[in-house]
Amino acid sequence: MAIDPRRSWLSSALLLLLLPLLNVVVDGKTLKRDVKVLNEIKASLGWRVVxxxxxxxxxxxxxxxxxxxxTCSRSTVGDYKVVTELEVYAVSIVGPFPIAVTNLxxxxxxxLHNNKLTGPIPPQIERLKRxxxxxxxxNKLQDAIPPEIGELKQLTHLHLxxxxxxxxxxKELANLPELRYLQLHENRFTGRIPPELGTLQHLRHLDVGNNHLVGTIRELIRIEGCFPALRNLYLNNNYLTGGIPAQLANLSxxxxLYLSYNKMSGIIPSxxxxxSKLTYLYLDHNQFSGRIPDAFYKHPFLKEMYIKGNSFRQGVNPIGVHKVLELSDADFVF
Structure with missing residues (x-):
């Protein structure tokens, strides 16, 4: 069968038009955009340690x-690879957060943990929708957390x-519906903990210890049905005041519960x-008073209740031997 020369010419013309576009999309079976980004980062002074x-x-x-x-994966929309994971930690990378990463x-x-990154997290972080x-x-990152992080709707783990x-x-962190682990301890945050965080249905671990936060627990849990999945609450080493509200027991x-080294006062509600699942209770170095309800000493799972540095009545005893809780990376990353 004879080939229509006009159709053959048209096919050749279309191929010539598409070649530049293909070159933009694919470079050696890897998305050219990703190749360009990582080579740009590779060339930067602070990354030459890699x-x-x-x-x-x-x-x-x-x-x-x-x-x-x-780590690269096959694209779901074409026959090429894309960069899906970047894990470069503990290699002494110096310099600002690489804005180019937000193009991956x-x-x-x-x-990028355990390096020497400085400066702020750029607002362009919102590009990383996946x-x-x-x-x-x-690291040595500083300034405020950009509210644009609240655009990362698939985020499950945030470690800062x-x-x-x-x-x-x-409060934009409350816009992360899949968030399970939020670690913000050992920074210089001020103000109150946003009660909006209580609307996160999957949040299991909240650590804001060792900051300069103020306010009360009552303010934090004021939203009805808040923190339904929360297992670990670290509020230690801040400037929290007020007492422990009885409603905290609704976090079933x-x-x-880590409340050490604050300025909290009042009695411990029975x-x-x-x-039922409470295992570690740290109340030490506050201004609590009164007695410890007998129910704590009969609790089936309470391994440790540390009460030193308060104004409890004479004869009140701790439970267990005080130790610093250190959870491994595996508890958070998987």
């Missing part, structure tokens, strides 16, 4: 493996502890002993 980044393609080319800490639009995990895990703890963040904890899944 010696294992060999070659031009971060997803690997020829006999070269993918770059250290880079398929990222689901970004882990991000589920953001781990930036143990051990930095120099300041200002108020943004609570296992760890209703707190009705939290």
């Amino acid at each position: 010696y294992a980044w060999v070659g031009e393609d971060p997803c690997g080319e020829g006999d070269l493996p993918p770059w250290f800490g880079v 639009l398929d990222l689901t995990r970004l882990d 991000l589920k895990i953001l781990n930036l703890r143990w 502890s051990f930095n120099n963040f300041k200002g108020e904890i943004p 899944n609570l296992e760890i 209703s707190l002993a009705h939290i």
Whole structure:
């Protein structure tokens, strides 16, 4: 059958028009955008410590493996690879947070913890719509947390502890419907803890210890039905005042309650002993008074109740031997 020359010419013309577009999309089977971004980061002074980044393609080319800490996946919309995870931690990276990372639009995990990153988190972080895990703890990041983080609707883990963040904890974090772990301890946050965080239906772990926060627990749990899944609540080493409201017992899944080193006062409500899963209760170094209800001493799961540094009646005894709770990365990342 004869080939229509006009149709053949048209096909060739269309191919010529599409070639530049294909070059934009794919570069050696890896999305050119991702290749460009990671090579740009590789060339920056503070990232030259990553010696294992060999070659031009971060997803690997020829006999070269993918770059250290880079995970690639096959795109769901085309026959090419995209960068889905970037885990480069504890390698002494210095300098500001790399804004170019926010162009890796398929990222689901970004882990740069235990480096020497400085400056703020850029508002462009909102571009990473598929991000589920953001781990930036143990750096030297500073300024306020950008409210744009509230646009990362798939985020489940947010680890920003051990930095120099300041200002108020943004209430926009309550816009993260899938959030399960929120670690903000060891920073310089001020103001009150947003009660809006209580609307997060899946939040299991909230740690805002070792900051400069004020307010009361009553203000934090004022929303009806708040914190339905919360297991661990760390409020220690702040400037919280007031007492422990009886309504705190409504957090029925609570296992760890850490209130040490605040300015709280009043008596310990007996209703707190009705939290069936409560395992660790730290009340030390506050201004609590009165007696400890007998129900605490009969609690089936309470392993430790630390009460030192208060004004309890004589004869009130602690439970267990005080120890510092340290949870492993595995408790948060998976």
